[in-house]
Each structure stands twice: as C-alpha cells, then as structure tokens.
Amino acid sequence: MSYEALLEIPPYSLEKEEKKKILTERLVELTKLHKEKCPEYRAILNSVDFDIDAVEDYEQLPFLPVRLFKELELKSIEKEGVVKTMTSSGTSGQSVSKIYLDRVTSSNQQKTMVKIVSDYTGTGRMPMVILDCPSVVKNRLMFSARGAGILGFSIFGSKKIYAFNDDMQLDTDGIKEFCEAYRGEKILLFGFTFMVWQHFYKELVRLKEKGIIFDLSNAILIHGGGWKKLVNEAVSQEEFKQRLKDVCGLDSIHDYYGMVEQTGCIYMQCECGHLHASIFSDVIIRKPEDFSICNKGEKGIIQVVSAIPESYPGHSLLTEDEGELLGEDDCPCGRKGKYFRIYGRLKNAEIRGCSDTYAAKFNE
C-alpha cells in the first residue's frame, strides 16, 4: 500500500491483524529501500546476515539505536534532495542527531501529524497560543526539536500568538486580548511540558493571587517533550492536569510522545491518560537483556517503527526510553492500536575502570 493510500485510513481504525499486515508490508519495503540507498544501513544489515525475505512481521525487523544518528550521517537520498535537516535538542558541546528530509518524507510527516492530532482536536484550524518564545523558531536552517515541534503544530493554528517574550515573560495583555477576540471558539494551546509548567502555570497562579484570572475552559492543551525536567518539581501527570484545571479551567490536556528521529508519528495521550500508537507507527517494548519482546505490563526499552521515513533509514529505531505496554485495541477511549506509558530515559551505565573519563564517549 502506498503511503497516500495509508493516509486515507482513519488513524486509529485498524485492528491488530489488519494493522500488522499493512505495516509489515510497508516497513519491509522501506527496509529494502534503505538497504539499497544507504551504504551504512546496508553494511549494518550485512553484518548480522539479515534476510529480509524471511520477515513475516515487522517485529522481526532490525532496529537502529537512535544514538547512531548522532554518530553517523545516515541518509538514503542524494545531498541535493535534502530540503530540511532536523536536529535533536542537545545542550552545547553534545553531539546531536541529524535527520535528513526530502520533500516526500517532510510532507508525509506533516500530513500524518494532521491526521493524528485531528482525531483529538477535530478537523479545522483553531486560534492557537504557542506557549514558548518567538526566537525558538527563528533559525529555520537548523530545526531543533522544540522549534520543529512548534512549527509542526503550527499548521493547526488559524491565528497564532506566542505566549512569552524572548525573556520567557508571559504576555498577559496579549493573551487576554486573544482570548477575548476568540471567545466561544476552541483555542489550541501548545508547548513543551516543562515550559508549560514553569512559565505558564506558575505565572497563572501568581496572577490569580493578584486577582487576574484566565478562563481557558474552552481550550485544548497539547504538550510534549518529556517529564525529566519536572522531576525536581515532583509533579505527577495527574497533578499537572488537576492544577492546570484548577487555575484556569483547562480541561482538555493531552501529553504526547515523539522524537525528532520519527517526526510526524507522534503518540497522543487520550482522554483516559494513555499514549496511543496510530496506524502509521507502532511501539514494541523490548527486554534490555536480550531485546526479546516484553509481555503486557512489563517494563522495557521502547522500539518505535514508523511508516514515514523514506529519506533516511529511521523506520525502525531503538530508543533509550523505558515504557510499558498497557493494552491493544481495547482502550476505553475507543481507539484501536497499542496504548502504553513511558517511564523516561534509561540510566547511563555505572562502570568501573582505570580512566576517569570512562563515560564521556556517549554521554548526553
């Protein structure tokens, strides 16, 4: 099935067997494509004597550790075909992932994201408040994960404003006006989890104490980027939702899981609090000791597959995140496919040895 045809299918409509058939077919095709076009990928498959013809299920496909995209420039297109290079966020001095996109892959990422997100927001654009500062997307040549997320989600905005100035100060008047102007319409709020908490929620609390109250009961918040930075704040997901609701009436809050290496195929959190895989991608939870597949309810390392990547061999990746499969096809929200939860990043290895710099090589 072509990707165009896949895009015609509602994103959470396929049962396990159907999805497996379609996804396996597509992922096998992608494996063959990348083997032909990407010399490093070909060398990797050859090093394990991988036999693509023996594959009956996409679970049997090899997976590349995401860190390889930091160490190597992996692409399956000529340099001339690259329209965008995405990079992972990383603080200075660390190597970042480099993901090369051509026109087709880039456009499929966008279309896929529209399909997935619309399932939660409804179709049609909405007035949108970006809970970040304008400078984060200014350098369009190098897309950081934060910038890419914002630009990606911007397609859902009919009219957009940034909530913060470049000093991360909340533009209180601007938002007040914006909410007034679109009273009665559903407003989309988008931002990174930590930013939402640190610069939005906390400011709303402060303003409320001064008698300035926002009513965002008609808004929907989509946030992502992980909970790592919120560990210090000791905020649970439930508390995050509850406290946002308490301060501004915001009732529709969706976390998402995604990564720059598989942009487009995001995993949205449903009304029941579960992250969902759409028909365009899947998660497979694997045991750290031997990479065999975990049972439902068993914690393991998350592998992600995506039907999108044609310009780089990123259709099957091993993340460094831990997660747990909660179920498949039977979430009370009604969506088909796997649903799961994330535990966060794996810990770096603590190892012995003579050299004091032992962990520097791959550290993030």
Next chain:
Amino acid sequence: MQQNLMNDMHLADLPAIKFLVGDTEGFADIKTVSPLMPFDDKVTEFLNTLSKNLMADREAKAFPDVVTLAFWMRRSSIMKLKERFVKDDGDIHFGQGIVFHIAPSNVPVNYAYSLVSGLVTGNINIIRIPSKEFPQVGIINRAINEAMKTHKIMKNYIFLVRYEHSQEVNDFFSAMADTRIVWGGDNTIAEIRKSVLSPRAGEITFADRYSLAVINSDMYLESDEKERLAESFYNDTYLTDQNACTSPRLVVWTGNRKDEAKSEFWSVLHRLVRAKYEFQPIMGVDKLTSSYLMAATHAGVKIEDHEDNYLIRIRLNSLDESIMEYKDNCGYFFEYDCDDLMELKKLCNNTKCQTVGYLGDREDIMPLLRSGIRGIDRVVPIGKTMDFDLIWDGYNLYERLTRTINLLI
C-alpha cells in the same frame, strides 16, 4: 616564582583538605622526614601487619580486590619483590623523597597499590583519594590506621587526603613532590600537568591504554581447565566492566581449530557471565550502538549471533588500526583469526597498546615482541592481566621511585 610561592603556602591557606590517614600536625613536618632504603624492615613489617589486619577483617572478606591486596602485602610476597629488585651493586639506594600520587576515581583499591609501591621504595607518600565513597577504601584505611598504632614511625610516611578538584591544592602538593604519580588516564594527566613540578622532580603517568588477548585454539581445546580459564578471563574483563586499561578488547585466535575453540570458550564464559555479571539495562543499547557503528564504518565486520546482550562479539577480517577507537566495554569483544602473530604488528605498534593476556606457545609471540613495536608492555597468562607488579605499564617503578648514590670510592 611559582616555586617560592608554593613553599610559602600552608595547608591552612588552601581549600579544605580532609586527611583520611595522617593529620595536619604530622604533615607540617613532612619535609624533615628522611626517605628510607628500599624494602626497609620497618616498612615490610608494617605491611605484614596491615596484611594481617585486612585478612582478619570480617568486612574485607566480601571484597576479592581487598583480599588480593592483603595477600600481595604479606611478608613473603614483599620479600620476593625484594629479591627481584634489590641488587648488591655496591651503591646506596634510597627513596626519592616525597611522592604525590593521584589515584584513579573508579578503581577502589588502586591507591593502595600505588601507596605500597611508594612505601617499599622508601618514600613519603601523599595520595589523593577519589571522592567516590567505596567501601574498600574505608576498610583499607581503617586497617592502615590500626597498623600504625604499633608501627608509629609509619605515620611520617603516609598521608591520604581527599579534596574537591582544586588546582591550588594540586599546585601545593606538586611543588613539594620529588615524584608525581598520576593515574586516571589522559584527561586527568592533562589536568594535573597544569601544576608545576620542581626541576628535579620526576613524573609517572598512567595514560589511557588498551589490551588484548591471544589464545591458541589447540592449546585451549586440550586444556582440562576450561572452567578455570573462563573464570580467569572473566576476572580480566567483566570484573572491571571490561574497562580497565588491562582488559582485553580484542581476542586473537591462533592454531588449527579456531572455530571449535571459540564456540566452546565463549559458551563456557557466557554461562559464567549470566551467573555472575550485574547487567544494567542501558548496556545492551550501548553495545548495539557500538556494533552497528563498527559495521557501518569498517568493511567485512560480522556481528556474531548472540543469545542475549551479556556477551557481544564482533568478527573482524582485518586489523584496521582504528578499531580501538571503536572499542566498548561490559562484554564487547572484537575477534580476529590469525595464523602469524606478526599480523598484529600494525595494531600493536602504538604506545596505547598495553597488555597481552596470553595462552599459547611462548615462541609464537617472540618475533612480534622483538620486532621493535612501540606498544605491548606486558605479556601475561589469561587471568593475570590485573596482577599488579612493580613493573607496570612499561615502567620499572622500583627504579623510578628510588635514587642512587653512586659509590666509586
């Protein structure tokens, strides 16, 4: 200028230094303490008491590295060293004086070996102890303090200190040192070298190194001690997460029955590793990353089938000099089939190449060792790569830590 400045400085002016053994009062007189002759009885007896204290320590029994250390310090073992190193040459030999040691941060007992080397050669020792709290360090220091009660004179020769990274303190100790010993690899050496030594002072640096193993397949298959060999190899590698400078990263197979030997060797080892090794979840991801990186950048690489992520083997069909830049640890081995060990010349012609763990005919490796290669400092039996000796990392520590009064009268 700097020299004078340092001489004028006092401990009290420096950032906090904690004495784990010794105290500021004793330290104040450090420059008046005389070095001793190598293998002075006072030292040997002190070490023997220390050894007994450790052997009797209930807590120490849980740490094989502490037990090994205790065994190495007992009188008979030290006397063997004396026999090997002290020559009746008519000259007079003494310790250099003050030795400033910088111990590595993640090998718990290493500082003790460094200390004993400084002591048996007759020196006064200042040792920077790593800030990480290892139980072994507590056990050993407790035993040292205990032994000093009956060997009071040794208080003048041992100062174990702990301080936060501080160039000021490094400057202070370096300026008074006659010899400086730096463990901890390239980065630590670069850091410590910012502190100036006095003109006559020497320095011994333990840089980043790598090691390999050579196994003759026929000899292995004929051995009836395969379990013990696996245990030995485990100690060479997994015991230090295969991350010591002495840990083999590459296993070179020689002889006629390589495939047979490999399959048996690795399966016996694998059983042992499954039973003993503490696997951390990220290790599998790390090793997968390293193996794919290797496959993507080197032609002819084959990742051997593996049951699990405890033991990963990468078969190479050529010994590219760059392979050691792609090494990994925690059970990640390159393998190479070889009929003539001279094939290793390119790889070992490199000052980073340290130890060869060896099972095979002595004569087979001699041409390589005699070929003028710049690497390989030691060839030891499998299982002995970690065994400390006064000849270490290519240095004769006995000579480096003593001075000679040349008597020609």
